[in-house]
Amino acid sequence: FHPQNVLGIRQFADTLGCSKLIVSADRYIHQHFSKVANGDEFVALSYNELIDVISRDELNVKSEECIFEACMRWVKHDQEVRSEYLPLILANIRLPLLSPQFLADNVATEELIKTSHKCRDLLDEARDFHLMPERRALVSTTRTRPRCFDFVVGLIFAVGGLTKNGESVSTVEIYNPATKEWNMGEAMTMLRSRVGVAVTNGKLYAFGGFNGTARLSTVEIYDPRQHRWSQGTAMRCKRSAVGVAALEDYVYVCGGYDGVTSLSTVERYCPRTDTWSSVAPMMKYRSAGGVAALGGYVYALGGHDGLSIFDTVERYDPFTDTWTKVVSMLNRRCRLGVATLGNKLYACGGYDGNSFLRSVEVYDPVKNNWSLIAPMNVKRSRVALAANMGKLWAIGGYDGESNLSTVEVYDPKTNTWTFVAPMKHHGGGVGCGVIPTPFQD
Secondary structure: OOOOOHHHHHHHHHHHOOHHHHHHHHHHHHHOHHHHHOOHHHHOOOHHHHHHHHOOOOOOOOOHHHHHHHHHHHHHHOHHHHHHHHHHHHOOOOHHHOOHHHHHHHHOOOHHHHOOHHHHHHHHHHHHHHHOHHHHHHOOOHHHOOOOOOOOOEEEEEEOOEOOOOOEOOOEEEEEOOOOEEEEOOOOOOOOEOOEEEEEOOEEEEEEEEOOOOEEEEEEEEEOOOOEEEEEOOOOOOOEOOEEEEEOOEEEEEOOEOOOOEOOOEEEEEOOOOEEEEEOOOOOOOEOOEEEEEOOEEEEEOOEOOOOEOOOEEEEEOOOOEEEEEOOOOOOOEOOEEEEEOOEEEEEOOEOOOOEOOOEEEEEOOOOEEEEEOOOOOOOEOOEEEEEOOEEEEEEEEOOOOEEEEEEEEEOOOOEEEEEOOOOOOOOOOEEEEEEHHHOO
16 A cells, blocks of 8 residues: 555445455555545545545544644635535544644634634634633533544564663664564663653654663654664653653653652653653652553553552643543552553553552543453563554563563453563563554665
8 A cells, every 4th residue: 555545445445345455445544644635536535435534533643633634635625616515524523632723823714614604613612622621521522532543553662671680771672563573673872771762753762761870861762764863852850760651742751750759740842842841740749650641631640659659540631731630540550551552541560569460450531440351471560561553562571570571462352461572682671662664764
């Protein structure tokens, strides 16, 4: 497939009734929507074909703005005929998830929207979503539900961590699901265990960590196209055992340990400008907690404050710059692995103050509850968890006796964990991230 021909192939497969090719083409369209939408085939879609694409939860887009801009391009390609469809098209775009700035500067100023009563009603709904955040829970429609593309196919990077003897390393290993093998990657410039890792815009970011003698504030950025690391602007605080999540255009770095105390502070990094800003602190001091983005929020789970290990969960709303308490996990956990898959939040392993854990639980934001799923095969604290190919990958960790190089994979369809190839050069405690294959060289 290619962004310039996949829609045509999909139409051809539909004509022939070739269901397997249709599924493969749809998956490609969903994963590469931004590139597909810029092609000539996109503006040649019929109205029904357009709605079929943009209504999908599975669209993999950086933000809903991409879908709005693609649809306006489709309408204006034949404006005289297609403008009558605009209210129906906007009803399938999740306008409440657009930023207030984009709504004001790009949506409200669009003449085709200004002249349509139905379009203006949808714009008002989106504005109310931002103006009255306390009512969001009462306004639950498809348009307020974030899209969730969870079949990212990429290379898994295991970054930094520890040797079997517990020494910090700069080593990077890369797992290729196609070959089912780990290979050495380009090492970081610094030793980093307990490092925070995030992937955004096809680049991998390593934040802080511990080099064996000191906590770090430094940042390194890996570009897979150039196969090299570069330095980013340092954080304002030194942080190891830190939680990190990418959301929209930013990376949020939450809590951690500065060498003296557990932290509640949160810094927000802008990759575009390589700058930092402070946002509202968490409600608790959290070191060795788990952090992940889900549904437009940043979630912080578990961890400890130096005295107590938590089961508590809180989430950050970037629109209101506030943290709100969410229903607690079923178990206390620090040094846990956290990832999102299928519009759900998973927490695995960790340490509860008495035992090293292999239990795994999942949070459903629709039901607002946690439930247990199949436990891992091995107890793992300091475990890294990554979502890739519709599955969860639990990487390394510590079982109470040894640092681990083993890796196991969870399949939500069968509720089972299966071992895959172990890391070759790590003894656990790694940070991990998945760089989607379109960004690979």
